[in-house]
Amino acid sequence: MSGPATDVHTVRARSDAVYVAGLIVVPILLWEVAVRAGILQSSLAPAPSAVVTAIRGLFEDGLLYDLRVTATYVIVAFLLALITGTVLGVVLAQSERVAQVVRGFLTFLLSIPKSLFLPLFILILGIGALQKIAFGVFSAFAVIVVATMVGISTVDQNLLQMARSQGASRAQMFVKVHLRSMAPTLLEAARIAMILNITGVLIAEMYVSREGLGFLISSYGQTFQVERLLGVIAITSLIGILFNEFLRWCDKRQNRWRGGV
Protein backbone atom coordinates (compact mmCIF):
# COMPACT_ATOMS: atom_id res chain seq x y z
CA MET A 1 0.00 0.00 0.00
CA SER A 2 1.48 3.30 -0.98
CA GLY A 3 -1.50 5.63 -1.05
CA PRO A 4 -1.10 9.28 -0.09
CA ALA A 5 -2.78 8.56 3.28
CA THR A 6 0.03 6.16 4.19
CA ASP A 7 2.63 8.75 3.28
CA VAL A 8 1.01 11.34 5.51
CA HIS A 9 0.96 8.78 8.31
CA THR A 10 4.62 7.89 7.92
CA VAL A 11 5.63 11.53 7.85
CA ARG A 12 3.57 12.25 10.96
CA ALA A 13 4.89 9.19 12.78
CA ARG A 14 8.42 10.26 11.91
CA SER A 15 7.95 13.80 13.22
CA ASP A 16 6.27 12.39 16.36
CA ALA A 17 9.33 10.22 16.93
CA VAL A 18 11.53 13.31 16.67
CA TYR A 19 9.45 15.08 19.36
CA VAL A 20 9.59 12.06 21.69
CA ALA A 21 13.36 11.83 21.24
CA GLY A 22 13.56 15.55 21.98
CA LEU A 23 11.56 15.10 25.19
CA ILE A 24 14.14 12.59 26.36
CA VAL A 25 17.35 14.15 25.08
CA VAL A 26 16.76 17.83 25.94
CA PRO A 27 16.08 17.36 29.70
CA ILE A 28 19.07 15.05 29.98
CA LEU A 29 21.30 17.70 28.37
CA LEU A 30 19.86 20.43 30.62
CA TRP A 31 20.43 18.17 33.62
CA GLU A 32 24.05 17.59 32.61
CA VAL A 33 24.61 21.33 32.17
CA ALA A 34 22.88 22.13 35.46
CA VAL A 35 25.12 19.70 37.37
CA ARG A 36 28.28 20.99 35.70
CA ALA A 37 27.26 24.57 36.42
CA GLY A 38 26.77 23.63 40.07
CA ILE A 39 23.03 24.36 40.10
CA LEU A 40 22.19 20.73 40.98
CA GLN A 41 23.98 18.94 43.78
CA SER A 42 25.84 16.03 42.21
CA SER A 43 25.61 13.79 45.29
CA LEU A 44 21.79 13.70 45.05
CA ALA A 45 21.40 14.30 41.31
CA PRO A 46 24.55 13.01 39.63
CA ALA A 47 25.13 14.06 36.04
CA PRO A 48 23.88 11.72 33.31
CA SER A 49 27.46 11.21 32.20
CA ALA A 50 28.31 10.00 35.71
CA VAL A 51 25.35 7.60 35.59
CA VAL A 52 26.62 6.20 32.28
CA THR A 53 30.00 5.61 33.87
CA ALA A 54 28.27 3.97 36.83
CA ILE A 55 26.35 1.66 34.49
CA ARG A 56 29.60 0.54 32.95
CA GLY A 57 30.85 -0.22 36.46
CA LEU A 58 27.65 -2.10 37.24
CA PHE A 59 28.18 -4.44 34.33
CA GLU A 60 31.77 -5.01 35.38
CA ASP A 61 30.56 -5.92 38.88
CA GLY A 62 28.19 -8.57 37.57
CA LEU A 63 24.95 -6.75 36.83
CA LEU A 64 24.13 -9.38 34.20
CA TYR A 65 23.79 -11.97 36.94
CA ASP A 66 21.17 -9.93 38.83
CA LEU A 67 19.48 -9.08 35.58
CA ARG A 68 19.18 -12.77 34.77
CA VAL A 69 17.82 -13.58 38.24
CA THR A 70 15.10 -10.95 38.02
CA ALA A 71 14.29 -11.71 34.39
CA THR A 72 13.84 -15.39 35.25
CA TYR A 73 11.45 -14.57 38.09
CA VAL A 74 9.52 -12.12 35.93
CA ILE A 75 9.19 -14.42 32.92
CA VAL A 76 8.27 -17.52 34.93
CA ALA A 77 5.73 -15.57 36.98
CA PHE A 78 4.26 -13.95 33.87
CA LEU A 79 3.82 -17.23 32.01
CA LEU A 80 2.30 -18.89 35.08
CA ALA A 81 -0.11 -15.99 35.60
CA LEU A 82 -1.00 -15.87 31.91
CA ILE A 83 -1.69 -19.59 31.56
CA THR A 84 -3.45 -20.21 34.87
CA GLY A 85 -5.33 -16.90 34.62
CA THR A 86 -6.63 -17.63 31.12
CA VAL A 87 -7.60 -21.21 31.99
CA LEU A 88 -9.34 -20.13 35.18
CA GLY A 89 -11.10 -17.29 33.35
CA VAL A 90 -12.37 -19.69 30.68
CA VAL A 91 -13.55 -22.22 33.27
CA LEU A 92 -15.28 -19.60 35.39
CA ALA A 93 -16.98 -18.02 32.37
CA GLN A 94 -18.80 -21.28 31.64
CA SER A 95 -21.44 -20.52 34.23
CA GLU A 96 -23.09 -17.09 34.26
CA ARG A 97 -23.81 -17.39 37.99
CA VAL A 98 -20.29 -18.42 38.99
CA ALA A 99 -18.88 -15.70 36.73
CA GLN A 100 -20.90 -13.02 38.47
CA VAL A 101 -19.83 -14.09 41.98
CA VAL A 102 -16.18 -14.45 41.01
CA ARG A 103 -16.14 -11.13 39.19
CA GLY A 104 -17.27 -9.42 42.40
CA PHE A 105 -14.54 -11.15 44.37
CA LEU A 106 -11.86 -10.30 41.81
CA THR A 107 -12.92 -6.68 41.78
CA PHE A 108 -12.17 -6.61 45.52
CA LEU A 109 -8.85 -8.28 44.90
CA LEU A 110 -7.97 -5.74 42.21
CA SER A 111 -8.68 -2.82 44.54
CA ILE A 112 -6.36 -4.02 47.34
CA PRO A 113 -2.68 -2.98 47.16
CA LYS A 114 -0.87 -6.28 46.69
CA SER A 115 2.19 -5.22 48.73
CA LEU A 116 0.09 -5.55 51.90
CA PHE A 117 0.39 -9.30 51.53
CA LEU A 118 4.15 -9.42 51.02
CA PRO A 119 5.02 -10.20 54.68
CA LEU A 120 2.53 -13.07 54.56
CA PHE A 121 4.20 -14.47 51.45
CA ILE A 122 7.55 -14.33 53.24
CA LEU A 123 6.15 -16.11 56.31
CA ILE A 124 4.64 -18.86 54.19
CA LEU A 125 7.10 -19.26 51.32
CA GLY A 126 10.35 -17.92 52.74
CA ILE A 127 12.62 -15.46 50.96
CA GLY A 128 13.79 -17.52 47.99
CA ALA A 129 12.86 -17.77 44.35
CA LEU A 130 9.50 -19.38 45.11
CA GLN A 131 8.32 -16.40 47.09
CA LYS A 132 9.39 -13.90 44.38
CA ILE A 133 7.65 -15.86 41.65
CA ALA A 134 4.56 -16.48 43.73
CA PHE A 135 4.26 -12.80 44.54
CA GLY A 136 4.69 -11.90 40.86
CA VAL A 137 1.92 -14.31 39.90
CA PHE A 138 -0.28 -13.01 42.70
CA SER A 139 0.20 -9.42 41.50
CA ALA A 140 -0.72 -10.13 37.88
CA PHE A 141 -3.18 -12.96 38.13
CA ALA A 142 -6.50 -11.20 38.80
CA VAL A 143 -6.19 -8.85 35.80
CA ILE A 144 -5.82 -11.79 33.43
CA VAL A 145 -8.72 -13.71 34.92
CA VAL A 146 -11.02 -10.70 34.69
CA ALA A 147 -9.91 -9.86 31.13
CA THR A 148 -10.45 -13.46 30.01
CA MET A 149 -13.94 -13.53 31.49
CA VAL A 150 -14.85 -10.21 29.89
CA GLY A 151 -13.30 -11.32 26.61
CA ILE A 152 -15.27 -14.55 26.51
CA SER A 153 -18.57 -12.79 27.13
CA THR A 154 -17.96 -10.53 24.12
CA VAL A 155 -17.42 -13.33 21.59
CA ASP A 156 -20.02 -13.09 18.82
CA GLN A 157 -22.50 -15.94 19.30
CA ASN A 158 -23.36 -15.91 15.59
CA LEU A 159 -19.77 -16.72 14.70
CA LEU A 160 -19.79 -19.62 17.15
CA GLN A 161 -22.98 -20.94 15.61
CA MET A 162 -21.50 -20.62 12.13
CA ALA A 163 -18.42 -22.57 13.19
CA ARG A 164 -20.58 -25.22 14.85
CA SER A 165 -22.66 -25.65 11.69
CA GLN A 166 -19.46 -26.34 9.80
CA GLY A 167 -18.53 -29.08 12.21
CA ALA A 168 -15.97 -27.29 14.40
CA SER A 169 -15.00 -29.22 17.51
CA ARG A 170 -15.00 -27.47 20.89
CA ALA A 171 -11.24 -27.13 20.74
CA GLN A 172 -11.37 -25.69 17.21
CA MET A 173 -14.04 -23.22 18.23
CA PHE A 174 -11.95 -22.16 21.21
CA VAL A 175 -8.76 -21.61 19.23
CA LYS A 176 -10.21 -20.25 15.98
CA VAL A 177 -13.10 -18.17 17.29
CA HIS A 178 -12.85 -17.51 21.05
CA LEU A 179 -9.11 -16.91 21.35
CA ARG A 180 -8.95 -14.89 18.16
CA SER A 181 -11.89 -12.71 19.19
CA MET A 182 -10.35 -12.20 22.60
CA ALA A 183 -6.85 -11.43 21.34
CA PRO A 184 -7.08 -7.62 21.69
CA THR A 185 -8.47 -7.86 25.24
CA LEU A 186 -5.96 -10.52 26.24
CA LEU A 187 -2.98 -8.61 24.81
CA GLU A 188 -4.01 -5.44 26.64
CA ALA A 189 -4.45 -7.47 29.83
CA ALA A 190 -1.03 -9.06 29.29
CA ARG A 191 0.50 -5.60 29.03
CA ILE A 192 -1.03 -4.46 32.33
CA ALA A 193 -0.30 -7.82 33.96
CA MET A 194 3.35 -7.55 32.98
CA ILE A 195 3.66 -4.14 34.59
CA LEU A 196 2.03 -5.43 37.79
CA ASN A 197 4.14 -8.58 37.66
CA ILE A 198 7.44 -6.68 37.32
CA THR A 199 6.36 -4.39 40.14
CA GLY A 200 5.53 -7.42 42.30
CA VAL A 201 8.86 -9.14 41.70
CA LEU A 202 10.87 -5.93 42.22
CA ILE A 203 9.06 -5.08 45.45
CA ALA A 204 9.59 -8.61 46.72
CA GLU A 205 13.29 -8.30 45.90
CA MET A 206 13.57 -4.87 47.50
CA TYR A 207 11.90 -6.14 50.66
CA VAL A 208 14.21 -9.11 51.32
CA SER A 209 16.72 -10.72 49.01
CA ARG A 210 20.40 -11.02 48.25
CA GLU A 211 20.27 -10.73 44.49
CA GLY A 212 18.27 -9.29 41.62
CA LEU A 213 17.58 -5.79 40.37
CA GLY A 214 15.23 -5.01 43.25
CA PHE A 215 17.94 -5.94 45.71
CA LEU A 216 20.44 -3.68 43.91
CA ILE A 217 18.02 -0.76 43.94
CA SER A 218 17.32 -1.02 47.65
CA SER A 219 20.94 -1.61 48.65
CA TYR A 220 22.34 1.23 46.48
CA GLY A 221 19.63 3.46 47.93
CA GLN A 222 20.51 2.53 51.50
CA THR A 223 24.24 2.96 50.91
CA PHE A 224 23.74 6.28 49.16
CA GLN A 225 25.28 5.24 45.80
CA VAL A 226 23.00 7.45 43.78
CA GLU A 227 24.84 7.05 40.44
CA ARG A 228 24.49 3.29 40.59
CA LEU A 229 20.92 3.54 41.89
CA LEU A 230 19.98 5.67 38.89
CA GLY A 231 21.86 3.27 36.61
CA VAL A 232 19.83 0.28 37.77
CA ILE A 233 16.62 2.29 37.54
CA ALA A 234 17.47 3.30 33.96
CA ILE A 235 18.17 -0.28 32.91
CA THR A 236 15.04 -1.66 34.60
CA SER A 237 12.91 1.03 32.98
CA LEU A 238 14.42 0.27 29.60
CA ILE A 239 13.49 -3.42 29.91
CA GLY A 240 9.92 -2.51 30.92
CA ILE A 241 9.58 -0.14 27.96
CA LEU A 242 10.95 -2.68 25.49
CA PHE A 243 8.55 -5.36 26.65
CA ASN A 244 5.62 -2.97 26.49
CA GLU A 245 6.55 -1.96 22.96
CA PHE A 246 6.83 -5.61 21.97
CA LEU A 247 3.27 -6.32 23.13
CA ARG A 248 2.03 -3.18 21.38
CA TRP A 249 3.64 -4.39 18.20
CA CYS A 250 1.85 -7.77 18.62
CA ASP A 251 -1.41 -5.93 19.12
CA LYS A 252 -0.87 -3.88 15.98
CA ARG A 253 -0.08 -6.98 13.98
CA GLN A 254 -3.16 -8.92 15.04
CA ASN A 255 -5.25 -5.78 14.47
CA ARG A 256 -4.38 -5.29 10.82
CA TRP A 257 -7.82 -6.48 9.71
CA ARG A 258 -9.38 -3.53 11.50
CA GLY A 259 -7.69 -1.31 8.96
CA GLY A 260 -5.73 0.94 11.33
CA VAL A 261 -2.10 1.71 10.56
Added chain:
Amino acid sequence: MSGNAAMETKSTSVGTIEVSGVSHDYQTTKGKVAALEDISFSAPAGKFISLVGPSGCGKSSLLMVLAGLMTPTRGQVRLDGRVTSGPQPDQVAVAFQDACLLPWRSSLDNVSFPLELRGVSRSEREEQGRQALAKVGLSGFADRYPRELSGGMRQRVAVARALIQRPSVLLMDEPFGALDEQTRMDMGEELLSLWDEIRNTVIFVTHNLTEAVYLSDEVIVMAAGPGRIIERVTVDLPRPRAIEITETEEFLHLRNRIWRLIRSH
Protein backbone atom coordinates in the same frame (compact mmCIF):
# COMPACT_ATOMS: atom_id res chain seq x y z
CA MET B 1 -14.07 -29.34 -16.07
CA SER B 2 -11.82 -29.99 -13.08
CA GLY B 3 -12.30 -26.40 -12.07
CA ASN B 4 -15.84 -27.18 -11.06
CA ALA B 5 -14.90 -30.02 -8.76
CA ALA B 6 -15.32 -27.90 -5.67
CA MET B 7 -18.87 -27.05 -6.56
CA GLU B 8 -20.23 -30.42 -7.56
CA THR B 9 -22.37 -32.36 -5.14
CA LYS B 10 -21.56 -35.99 -4.48
CA SER B 11 -24.66 -37.24 -6.22
CA THR B 12 -27.98 -35.82 -7.26
CA SER B 13 -29.97 -38.50 -5.45
CA VAL B 14 -28.98 -37.37 -1.95
CA GLY B 15 -30.39 -34.43 -0.06
CA THR B 16 -33.89 -35.60 0.81
CA ILE B 17 -35.26 -34.00 3.93
CA GLU B 18 -38.21 -35.29 5.91
CA VAL B 19 -39.49 -33.29 8.83
CA SER B 20 -42.01 -35.10 11.00
CA GLY B 21 -43.98 -33.69 13.90
CA VAL B 22 -41.47 -31.04 14.85
CA SER B 23 -42.58 -28.79 17.70
CA HIS B 24 -40.49 -26.37 19.66
CA ASP B 25 -41.47 -24.54 22.84
CA TYR B 26 -39.66 -21.62 24.37
CA GLN B 27 -39.81 -21.11 28.12
CA THR B 28 -40.37 -17.44 28.87
CA THR B 29 -41.31 -15.60 32.05
CA LYS B 30 -44.92 -15.61 30.89
CA GLY B 31 -44.93 -19.36 30.39
CA LYS B 32 -44.49 -21.61 27.39
CA VAL B 33 -44.51 -20.17 23.89
CA ALA B 34 -44.89 -22.50 20.93
CA ALA B 35 -42.40 -21.34 18.31
CA LEU B 36 -43.17 -24.33 16.11
CA GLU B 37 -46.15 -26.65 16.34
CA ASP B 38 -46.33 -30.01 14.67
CA ILE B 39 -44.41 -29.18 11.50
CA SER B 40 -44.23 -31.95 8.95
CA PHE B 41 -43.08 -31.75 5.37
CA SER B 42 -40.69 -33.44 3.04
CA ALA B 43 -38.33 -31.88 0.56
CA PRO B 44 -37.33 -34.08 -2.36
CA ALA B 45 -33.68 -34.02 -3.39
CA GLY B 46 -32.69 -31.25 -5.74
CA LYS B 47 -35.61 -28.92 -5.06
CA PHE B 48 -35.42 -25.24 -4.21
CA ILE B 49 -37.89 -24.60 -1.42
CA SER B 50 -38.63 -21.29 0.29
CA LEU B 51 -40.08 -20.76 3.73
CA VAL B 52 -42.10 -17.54 3.97
CA GLY B 53 -44.32 -16.02 6.59
CA PRO B 54 -44.63 -13.08 8.98
CA SER B 55 -41.97 -12.49 11.62
CA GLY B 56 -42.51 -14.80 14.55
CA CYS B 57 -43.84 -17.66 12.41
CA GLY B 58 -40.79 -19.71 13.31
CA LYS B 59 -39.28 -19.98 9.84
CA SER B 60 -35.80 -19.19 11.09
CA SER B 61 -36.26 -21.54 14.06
CA LEU B 62 -37.31 -24.30 11.66
CA LEU B 63 -34.17 -23.69 9.62
CA MET B 64 -32.01 -23.89 12.77
CA VAL B 65 -33.68 -27.24 13.57
CA LEU B 66 -32.86 -28.46 10.05
CA ALA B 67 -29.28 -27.25 10.53
CA GLY B 68 -28.98 -29.29 13.71
CA LEU B 69 -28.18 -26.12 15.65
CA MET B 70 -31.41 -26.33 17.65
CA THR B 71 -32.92 -29.49 19.11
CA PRO B 72 -36.70 -29.40 18.83
CA THR B 73 -38.87 -30.21 21.86
CA ARG B 74 -40.61 -32.93 19.87
CA GLY B 75 -40.32 -34.50 16.45
CA GLN B 76 -37.42 -35.40 14.22
CA VAL B 77 -35.59 -34.57 11.03
CA ARG B 78 -34.48 -37.24 8.58
CA LEU B 79 -31.80 -36.69 6.02
CA ASP B 80 -31.86 -39.32 3.27
CA GLY B 81 -33.88 -41.50 5.59
CA ARG B 82 -31.50 -41.20 8.54
CA VAL B 83 -32.59 -39.43 11.73
CA THR B 84 -30.11 -36.62 12.40
CA SER B 85 -28.97 -34.86 15.52
CA GLY B 86 -26.53 -31.98 15.60
CA PRO B 87 -24.85 -30.32 12.61
CA GLN B 88 -24.09 -32.49 9.56
CA PRO B 89 -21.23 -30.56 7.97
CA ASP B 90 -20.53 -33.26 5.39
CA GLN B 91 -23.98 -32.86 3.89
CA VAL B 92 -25.57 -29.68 5.14
CA ALA B 93 -24.23 -26.15 4.75
CA VAL B 94 -25.79 -23.05 6.28
CA ALA B 95 -25.68 -19.47 5.01
CA PHE B 96 -26.62 -17.11 7.81
CA GLN B 97 -28.59 -13.88 7.97
CA ASP B 98 -25.64 -11.51 8.32
CA ALA B 99 -22.86 -13.13 6.29
CA CYS B 100 -21.20 -14.29 9.55
CA LEU B 101 -17.65 -13.89 8.31
CA LEU B 102 -14.72 -14.02 10.70
CA PRO B 103 -13.67 -10.34 10.64
CA TRP B 104 -9.97 -11.05 11.16
CA ARG B 105 -9.74 -13.35 8.14
CA SER B 106 -9.39 -12.44 4.48
CA SER B 107 -12.08 -13.53 2.00
CA LEU B 108 -9.96 -16.49 0.99
CA ASP B 109 -9.40 -17.65 4.57
CA ASN B 110 -13.09 -17.22 5.33
CA VAL B 111 -14.14 -19.25 2.31
CA SER B 112 -11.73 -22.07 3.10
CA PHE B 113 -12.61 -22.12 6.81
CA PRO B 114 -14.78 -25.29 6.54
CA LEU B 115 -11.88 -27.08 4.83
CA GLU B 116 -9.48 -25.91 7.53
CA LEU B 117 -11.77 -27.41 10.18
CA ARG B 118 -11.52 -30.74 8.34
CA GLY B 119 -7.75 -30.64 8.23
CA VAL B 120 -7.39 -30.08 4.47
CA SER B 121 -3.85 -28.99 3.56
CA ARG B 122 -3.07 -25.32 3.06
CA SER B 123 -2.34 -25.57 -0.67
CA GLU B 124 -5.50 -27.57 -1.31
CA ARG B 125 -7.54 -25.07 0.73
CA GLU B 126 -6.11 -22.17 -1.18
CA GLU B 127 -6.84 -23.75 -4.54
CA GLN B 128 -10.41 -24.67 -3.70
CA GLY B 129 -10.94 -21.33 -1.97
CA ARG B 130 -9.85 -19.39 -5.04
CA GLN B 131 -12.11 -21.48 -7.25
CA ALA B 132 -15.06 -20.86 -4.95
CA LEU B 133 -14.37 -17.12 -4.88
CA ALA B 134 -14.14 -17.09 -8.69
CA LYS B 135 -17.54 -18.79 -8.82
CA VAL B 136 -19.16 -15.90 -6.98
CA GLY B 137 -17.24 -13.31 -9.00
CA LEU B 138 -14.80 -12.27 -6.29
CA SER B 139 -11.50 -13.46 -7.79
CA GLY B 140 -9.86 -10.10 -7.23
CA PHE B 141 -10.92 -9.84 -3.60
CA ALA B 142 -9.21 -12.88 -2.05
CA ASP B 143 -7.00 -10.79 0.21
CA ARG B 144 -9.65 -8.33 1.37
CA TYR B 145 -10.98 -8.36 4.90
CA PRO B 146 -14.76 -8.40 5.43
CA ARG B 147 -14.83 -4.74 6.48
CA GLU B 148 -13.35 -3.81 3.11
CA LEU B 149 -16.22 -5.48 1.23
CA SER B 150 -19.73 -4.27 0.47
CA GLY B 151 -22.73 -6.03 1.99
CA GLY B 152 -23.38 -7.90 -1.26
CA MET B 153 -19.77 -9.01 -1.53
CA ARG B 154 -19.75 -10.25 2.06
CA GLN B 155 -22.83 -12.31 1.33
CA ARG B 156 -21.16 -13.71 -1.79
CA VAL B 157 -18.21 -14.81 0.33
CA ALA B 158 -20.68 -16.50 2.69
CA VAL B 159 -22.33 -18.32 -0.21
CA ALA B 160 -18.94 -19.43 -1.54
CA ARG B 161 -18.06 -20.69 1.94
CA ALA B 162 -21.28 -22.70 2.10
CA LEU B 163 -20.73 -24.18 -1.37
CA ILE B 164 -17.15 -25.22 -0.63
CA GLN B 165 -18.64 -27.79 1.73
CA ARG B 166 -20.23 -29.40 -1.36
CA PRO B 167 -23.50 -29.70 0.50
CA SER B 168 -26.34 -31.90 -0.70
CA VAL B 169 -28.53 -29.59 1.36
CA LEU B 170 -28.03 -25.83 1.49
CA LEU B 171 -29.91 -23.94 4.20
CA MET B 172 -30.16 -20.19 3.77
CA ASP B 173 -31.54 -17.92 6.49
CA GLU B 174 -32.62 -14.64 4.88
CA PRO B 175 -29.17 -14.38 3.30
CA PHE B 176 -30.01 -11.27 1.29
CA GLY B 177 -32.27 -9.69 3.91
CA ALA B 178 -29.91 -6.85 4.75
CA LEU B 179 -29.26 -5.84 1.13
CA ASP B 180 -31.04 -3.17 -0.89
CA GLU B 181 -33.71 -4.29 -3.35
CA GLN B 182 -31.52 -3.97 -6.44
CA THR B 183 -28.61 -5.93 -4.96
CA ARG B 184 -31.03 -8.47 -3.51
CA MET B 185 -32.47 -9.34 -6.91
CA ASP B 186 -29.01 -9.40 -8.51
CA MET B 187 -27.88 -11.82 -5.83
CA GLY B 188 -30.97 -13.95 -6.39
CA GLU B 189 -30.22 -14.16 -10.08
CA GLU B 190 -26.59 -15.14 -9.41
CA LEU B 191 -27.67 -17.72 -6.87
CA LEU B 192 -30.01 -19.29 -9.41
CA SER B 193 -27.35 -19.57 -12.07
CA LEU B 194 -24.97 -21.17 -9.52
CA TRP B 195 -27.70 -23.51 -8.38
CA ASP B 196 -28.53 -24.53 -11.95
CA GLU B 197 -25.10 -26.17 -12.06
CA ILE B 198 -25.35 -27.82 -8.65
CA ARG B 199 -29.03 -28.69 -8.27
CA ASN B 200 -28.82 -29.64 -4.63
CA THR B 201 -31.66 -29.25 -2.14
CA VAL B 202 -32.06 -25.66 -0.97
CA ILE B 203 -34.24 -24.45 1.89
CA PHE B 204 -34.39 -20.68 1.70
CA VAL B 205 -35.93 -18.54 4.43
CA THR B 206 -37.14 -15.09 3.37
CA HIS B 207 -39.90 -12.60 4.00
CA ASN B 208 -39.64 -11.25 0.47
CA LEU B 209 -42.35 -12.93 -1.63
CA THR B 210 -40.96 -11.84 -5.02
CA GLU B 211 -37.63 -13.40 -4.09
CA ALA B 212 -39.33 -16.57 -2.82
CA VAL B 213 -41.39 -17.14 -5.97
CA TYR B 214 -38.56 -16.19 -8.31
CA LEU B 215 -36.12 -18.68 -6.78
CA SER B 216 -38.26 -21.63 -5.73
CA ASP B 217 -39.89 -24.81 -6.95
CA GLU B 218 -42.13 -24.65 -3.94
CA VAL B 219 -43.02 -22.01 -1.37
CA ILE B 220 -44.02 -23.16 2.09
CA VAL B 221 -46.23 -20.54 3.71
CA MET B 222 -46.14 -20.30 7.48
CA ALA B 223 -48.23 -18.46 10.08
CA ALA B 224 -47.36 -17.28 13.58
CA GLY B 225 -48.72 -18.07 17.04
CA PRO B 226 -48.02 -20.97 17.07
CA GLY B 227 -45.59 -21.30 14.17
CA ARG B 228 -47.14 -23.67 11.64
CA ILE B 229 -47.42 -24.46 7.94
CA ILE B 230 -50.62 -23.21 6.36
CA GLU B 231 -50.04 -23.97 2.69
CA ARG B 232 -47.52 -25.35 0.24
CA VAL B 233 -47.56 -23.53 -3.07
CA THR B 234 -45.94 -25.17 -6.09
CA VAL B 235 -44.15 -22.77 -8.42
CA ASP B 236 -44.17 -24.39 -11.85
CA LEU B 237 -42.49 -21.58 -13.75
CA PRO B 238 -39.99 -22.81 -16.34
CA ARG B 239 -36.26 -22.80 -15.61
CA PRO B 240 -33.78 -21.31 -16.17
CA ARG B 241 -35.52 -18.14 -15.03
CA ALA B 242 -34.42 -14.69 -16.08
CA ILE B 243 -35.24 -11.78 -13.80
CA GLU B 244 -37.87 -10.60 -16.31
CA ILE B 245 -40.06 -13.51 -15.28
CA THR B 246 -41.06 -11.50 -12.23
CA GLU B 247 -43.16 -9.26 -14.49
CA THR B 248 -45.24 -12.02 -16.06
CA GLU B 249 -48.88 -12.53 -15.18
CA GLU B 250 -48.30 -16.07 -13.96
CA PHE B 251 -45.62 -14.88 -11.58
CA LEU B 252 -47.68 -12.05 -10.17
CA HIS B 253 -50.64 -14.37 -9.77
CA LEU B 254 -48.59 -16.79 -7.64
CA ARG B 255 -47.04 -13.99 -5.66
CA ASN B 256 -50.41 -12.41 -4.90
CA ARG B 257 -51.90 -15.73 -3.91
CA ILE B 258 -49.15 -16.25 -1.32
CA TRP B 259 -49.59 -12.69 -0.14
CA ARG B 260 -53.32 -13.26 0.44
CA LEU B 261 -52.59 -16.52 2.28
CA ILE B 262 -50.27 -14.72 4.67
CA ARG B 263 -52.72 -11.85 5.19
CA SER B 264 -55.67 -14.14 5.88
CA HIS B 265 -54.00 -15.68 8.91
